[in-house]
Amino acid sequence: MAGTGVFAEIMDGDVFQYYADNEWKTSLSGKTVSIINPTTRKVQYKVQACTQEEVNKVMETAKAAQKAWAKTPLWKRAELLHKAAAILKEHKNPIGECLVKEIAKPAKDAVTEVVRSGDLVSYCAEEGVRILGEGKYLVSDSFPGNERTKYCMVSKIPLASNTGRCGCTPHDPLLPPGWFPKGLINCVTGKGSEIGDFLTMHPGVNCISFTGGDTGIAISKKAGMIPLQMELGGKDACIVLEDADLDLAAASIVKGGFSYSGQRCTAVKVVLVMESVADTIVEKVNAKVAKLTVGPPEEDCDITPVVTESSANYIEGLVKDAKEKGATFCQEYKREGNLIWPLLLDNVRPDMRIAWEEPFGPVLPVIRINSVEEGIHHCNASNFGLQGCVFTRDINKAILISDAMETGTVQINSAPARGPDHFPFQGIKDSGIGSQGITNSINMMTKIKSTVINLPTPTYTMG
Amino acid sequence: MAGTGVFAEIMDGDVFQYYADNEWKTSLSGKTVSIINPTTRKVQYKVQACTQEEVNKVMETAKAAQKAWAKTPLWKRAELLHKAAAILKEHKNPIGECLVKEIAKPAKDAVTEVVRSGDLVSYCAEEGVRILGEGKYLVSDSFPGNERTKYCMVSKIPLASNTGRCGCTPHDPLLPPGWFPKGLINCVTGKGSEIGDFLTMHPGVNCISFTGGDTGIAISKKAGMIPLQMELGGKDACIVLEDADLDLAAASIVKGGFSYSGQRCTAVKVVLVMESVADTIVEKVNAKVAKLTVGPPEEDCDITPVVTESSANYIEGLVKDAKEKGATFCQEYKREGNLIWPLLLDNVRPDMRIAWEEPFGPVLPVIRINSVEEGIHHCNASNFGLQGCVFTRDINKAILISDAMETGTVQINSAPARGPDHFPFQGIKDSGIGSQGITNSINMMTKIKSTVINLPTPTYTMG
Amino acid sequence: MAGTGVFAEIMDGDVFQYYADNEWKTSLSGKTVSIINPTTRKVQYKVQACTQEEVNKVMETAKAAQKAWAKTPLWKRAELLHKAAAILKEHKNPIGECLVKEIAKPAKDAVTEVVRSGDLVSYCAEEGVRILGEGKYLVSDSFPGNERTKYCMVSKIPLASNTGRCGCTPHDPLLPPGWFPKGLINCVTGKGSEIGDFLTMHPGVNCISFTGGDTGIAISKKAGMIPLQMELGGKDACIVLEDADLDLAAASIVKGGFSYSGQRCTAVKVVLVMESVADTIVEKVNAKVAKLTVGPPEEDCDITPVVTESSANYIEGLVKDAKEKGATFCQEYKREGNLIWPLLLDNVRPDMRIAWEEPFGPVLPVIRINSVEEGIHHCNASNFGLQGCVFTRDINKAILISDAMETGTVQINSAPARGPDHFPFQGIKDSGIGSQGITNSINMMTKIKSTVINLPTPTYTMG
């Protein structure tokens, strides 16, 4: 597919170009990075392996672009973002196809994700107008000992220059040239070993927003004074109480645990179910697992190959460990290449690795508990703290358990979920730093500047 | 009691003085208004019957005082309010006793109310510092077509002069002289027929905050452009579902329905209980009603005389109507003077007056319902819309019913309640206008003033 | 023009229909109201004279529509408003022409106003999503004496049903049928004597937002408990100090005083200039006045006929009074029909009516002052308090004078202005009640509802 259709013009031969100065460019390195299709396990795309020199240049133009952008009326910035969102949605099919080939996302879901991204950009545009357009106005005489001789005008202004330059993947390339200030938006691709740390510690960087796992923690150790927003791993627990709507719980467990083959930070990653309803839940879940389709993303299968071979191997390691330690296999373990069949592991115990580690694949452990406290304790003993969920009809238990679970979010009677995208989204402990969601993300990418008008004599506003 | 102790110095003979110019004064009218003790039905106190002339003078000094106050540093205003709160709490006993004698409030509750009022004043002080001390700072380029040439600084400033001059009762008199600007705080007493409308329509009035019933509606028709905050009647429904914690529900119904003899705007005023649990609820409530003590407020009885004889007569009218139309009397109806024994009326039907009207006394109707919808319908068919409550263990039902009830607040699994005092508190329909609670009340008593700095050239904040 | 083009389908013969039930209808009254063209002084349009019966019906359907609307997802409500805004802007020319014919607005300005209205609707859509979509979440233990057993969820919800039904003019009719719930948006026309008070006091009304003069005050006296937003008259003062940029001040005075022939609530309505620079200011203003074009709005003249003959007569009365009392006429007074030539009156003194009254026409008084205090005093002695402006280069004087002026807004170094439309906009004293601007207006049209979850035991959120 590469090199045809809408992407044709942004390729040099069979290699995607990188984006800088509002132009698509070929790296002077002469080298490329290969993107492997998880399904075929063959090279699907090639992208430029940019050099440190090229990174430097991008940073330089970005700095200038940011100043121009910061002097553009807010409504105009929003208008441009709305246009970009519309183009993104217009090209949902070719971009969606990239997701299919690059990360084996089921075709329909891939397209849905592009549309949602467009909606997100639009929502950001309007939210940005409000966050950057409204500051605080403080008076000095709130604090003991002061007369009102000082008026303080407080603004939020963007952290200068190129925010969010990490995590760029080759599916952004359709942003049209000629609108945004030259250099405002860039997409540099390359090898981590060559430009990874170089980017992290680049003096031109003003903010790092990163989604990932151990790499995020490594970045945080090199970032120094740069503000960080990190969304890392998770081990989201699903607590099921006796009084839960068990059909709802089972459906949520399957959707939460196996959507996109379990490769979501907010996937259900461990089920903590009260013994008395455990058999029923396991049975109901198994019935639904049996109906999951397994195969290539192009055919919209529910379960598709996991993103890399090393990921598949890691999952297999967890499964073997559980096997050895006596977990009950509700389905036979089956793997072909990167494709792993969905698997529910019952009677998992805390001494098994899968009780604590994140498979990021279609394998879901069930731990039977004898009290709510046991469930909360397991949840809070994790190094992760992204989300959790609890199924109960009881309003008191729902709230009390939510308060007790040490995670960034608790879902009552639904699987963990990132969206809707204006909701706050955050992990604690090793799951992340800062809070996402549109409003929080924009706020995180701003800093405060205040101007104080000092007056020769106290004054109080009359009216 | 009058004329002794802490109140001695604010009396002229046996008549309480009025407060103006930071002084206690005797009206030139030579007339007084009598305050009847609901228990003894005899004159307990006399207060001044001020003249329109005296009202005019108070308004005049208040206007000047307000200007001085508006030019006092916020922290100093807070400091004075904290001091006033401390004094109020220090005199909780004599002031509480006034409540006992004037409105037959049980002695302990009366003292608790004074302490809570002191806490409320302190909380107001700190909230006021924040509301008046922090405005908005807006830029012009949020709106299409505008460059950033305008900075708008938005403040909240007090509605000028003497807010809240209505509803003053003679138990405020202990505010010490000499602190607040002369004339800032006044307490004018008099006959409604003489100075009621005169006050309402006085050109010096900037805000009316009123708690009461029909009088509030009458005031609203005369107030014209003056901002109003009204807390009027209520017919708070208590919906009890099959799955409710019935002990909790019964306890809440008794507390909600009979505290202070049902004379609270947020009293439970009608119980809507599912037929299948109605017998149980009624039985449990009756068991608790049987334990209520009945008698004088000085002895801390649960049920004390209602505030006026006309109120007692009105209640009796509702009871008789229910009797005639076939309501089941769980207790015998009993009245001595203003003292009415607590009474639960079961099997009340919509054709009885007590299904819709507010007794403001210790008489509580129970309507048996066959569906949740029936309960919501009854609640929403009321002209009132203060609060409501629903007892259920089910989180979904709790939220869905709360959303469906057309009242200012819905309490889930508790009786209606005004407090804690920083929570919003509001009635809809005939129950009121505006929202109370500390923050909302202060906001309601402010207006907005903005200053726009217009610049010769667009400018954008760098940093 | 009526009956042709885009409006043809909403007319019955030569009479515009009224809009209800998502349909254009002819009143059963058989009567019409005539709209006079200020330029020709002949009937330009006719609109339906609706009956009280028809008003009742509209109210009824509006109530039902509001419920449906309140159950529409916020983003969908916004989407519909964005569409409506786009249609409004698409028809800017025919709608603009209505403004030309109905109120003699210069043609270009009329079209600009329609575009701005469309932008305003769009901005409202996004602001509405945010105001209605984000409430507060409070805990009980902020207030002394409380444990954390109560969680209070506070929402803003729309004041039910048809807000803002007053002030509808016949230039709204292009809202397309079939989108908004039937009955949500209505446009009823009629005679004030027949349906004016009837509307004001209609039990179906939940909010009144009105722009006008004495009528607003009359409405406020009949509205009772209905929330009011009133934008009434103004006498905006322009204070010019010695150190001002006199060219800027003169240009602002001419633009502020004579745009749309002075018929704007925020027109400069009195100039208060320091004696030492008064001659220069008057000279500069006169030079610019001399260049103003006078004539029909169709030719985009600066000065066009005032809206009614009675308005022209009222203005003439003020001019004659000033003449008699010795004001200096910088231009000869000239009038033809409703067309009044622009006139600057120098040396106006406080005993002249025009020093205090609002001409709402192209006549501007200049009062020479000897101190800043004199200027502020004149400004604050007015019954009005909409906006004011001050011209000075000095930052201290600018802020101190702004604080001292008792008006809703003070513009520093620019003429008074309503926009940009997201800025707060409010008058005090007789100039209005409440605050406008998009955010404040939406807030004003909401009320608060809270849901309190009461828990059996204190709980504190961990994480």
Place this chain on the structure above:
Amino acid sequence: MAGTGVFAEIMDGDVFQYYADNEWKTSLSGKTVSIINPTTRKVQYKVQACTQEEVNKVMETAKAAQKAWAKTPLWKRAELLHKAAAILKEHKNPIGECLVKEIAKPAKDAVTEVVRSGDLVSYCAEEGVRILGEGKYLVSDSFPGNERTKYCMVSKIPLASNTGRCGCTPHDPLLPPGWFPKGLINCVTGKGSEIGDFLTMHPGVNCISFTGGDTGIAISKKAGMIPLQMELGGKDACIVLEDADLDLAAASIVKGGFSYSGQRCTAVKVVLVMESVADTIVEKVNAKVAKLTVGPPEEDCDITPVVTESSANYIEGLVKDAKEKGATFCQEYKREGNLIWPLLLDNVRPDMRIAWEEPFGPVLPVIRINSVEEGIHHCNASNFGLQGCVFTRDINKAILISDAMETGTVQINSAPARGPDHFPFQGIKDSGIGSQGITNSINMMTKIKSTVINLPTPTYTMG
């Protein structure tokens, strides 16, 4: 002084103890750290040199304490802080004396600082109640594609455990035992080489708030995912324009440049004055410098010894460099021990170190500029970006220059200042990360937790 009076009970011999478990303790290390009095250059105090083991224990109890604290009603937490503030203020004299001896702060200023700290604690208490007591309540249907089936309740909760454990100095010891949960507040002293990095990288740490210079940058490199609040160095510029009030500017320069001998992060650290008024400013400043008293802090001298000998040597290095490169010395350079006489250096040029480096002493460079742009350019070329100030009477210049200066705050017509303490306070570039001021600091020490109630069917709040 040590060992007497109020401090006697917290000493072991002549060594101050450390505070943990609500007790004063002696380290098992048997070692101490000496605190040198800058004036006498002799050991004034000794504090415990705690071990890593002891740090571990403190962390452990702190963790437990934090949980207890997080379950204390907010009003009670505030009450305890108010008490602590009162005790702090009550002991203002002995604590102030510590500041005199430890950092040579002039006696009166030292006492003032203690009082201000008490006020700050009280203000924090009330602000904390509000920040932790009020969250957001969001609905799902704000975002495209969503019905209202999710209610999201968003709280701010404390970053767990012992925040702000760095920067503890021995003048905190008076916090009374027995109130706060055991282990909530600790004061561990020790050698940086032994427990500095150990603390920074301790897994028990949840937040680091640090004030200092290079050490802060070093900490940021070791902190990884721990949220940081850093207030580091500054080189606050004071721009003086031709139209400035030169007396005000000169007074502010002397106060801003020489208070506490220039050892304030917000000291004026370089004067950028327009050539045409430079002679006058220099003359006026010199006249005031001549009146500064120089000597020991106990005598309330204006200029006292700088905190360390190495600091004095560093300052001397900057002075010598300026001398060599031709700066004009307005006073003779004079030093005795750590005491350096106040010195204004005129005609400083960008090639001198003192044009860019922060002396943190009573030496102030003046750079003459020929345009505003030159001044802004010098300011923005700095690696620091704490505050800046501009002196001008012109409102347009004031705002435009403030917008152009790349610092956290710009003061118009006053010296840079940290307070009043509820104002935001932040540095950009190497001056810091995050924002301080009471509200921002508390916010920074919180994280977000959300609870989402998922409902089986869409619901919309009626009322």
